[in-house]
Amino acid sequence: MESSFTFHAQLMHPFCNSRSAPAIYTGSQASSSYPSSPVPTGPPQGLAVANRTTTSITVTWGNPAPDRINDRNNVTGFVVRRDGQQVATVEAQTYTFTGLTVATSYRLEVLAVNDQGTAPNNHAARLTATTASGGTIICTIAPIKN
16 A cells, blocks of 8 residues: 655755745655564563462463553463473463472463564563472381381
C-alpha cells in the first residue's frame, strides 16, 4: 500500500527577508507494516511453588511487569521448561510438572510469549524446586543376639 503526499515549500533567506518562488512537491511512499509489538521484554513476575508432592510440582506466576517498550497486554501464553527443556506452552498462569522423582531438585523456567515470538532466554523467570520426600519410613526393631 502506498501513501501519497503533497507539500508546499517556500525558502526564505535569513538576512534579507527575500523569499523564493513557492514550490509544490508531490510523491508517494510505500507504507511499512510494523509488528504489533516486540517479543516480551521481561520475565513473568512472582514465579512461585503453589504445591508439591513426591512426584509433582505446581508453579504459578503473573504477567511480565510493564515498561516503556512494551505494555505487556499482548502476552498470549507462556513457555514452560524443566531443566532447560521445553515441556509445554500454556495460556494459564499455572502449570503442574508431573512424573518427577521423589526428593529431587528441578530447575523450572517460564518465558512469556506474544504474537511476535518468545522472550529471550535471559528474560525467563526461574526457580529451583524439590519434590517432597518419600512417604512413611518403616523401621523394624529386632533384638540383638549376643
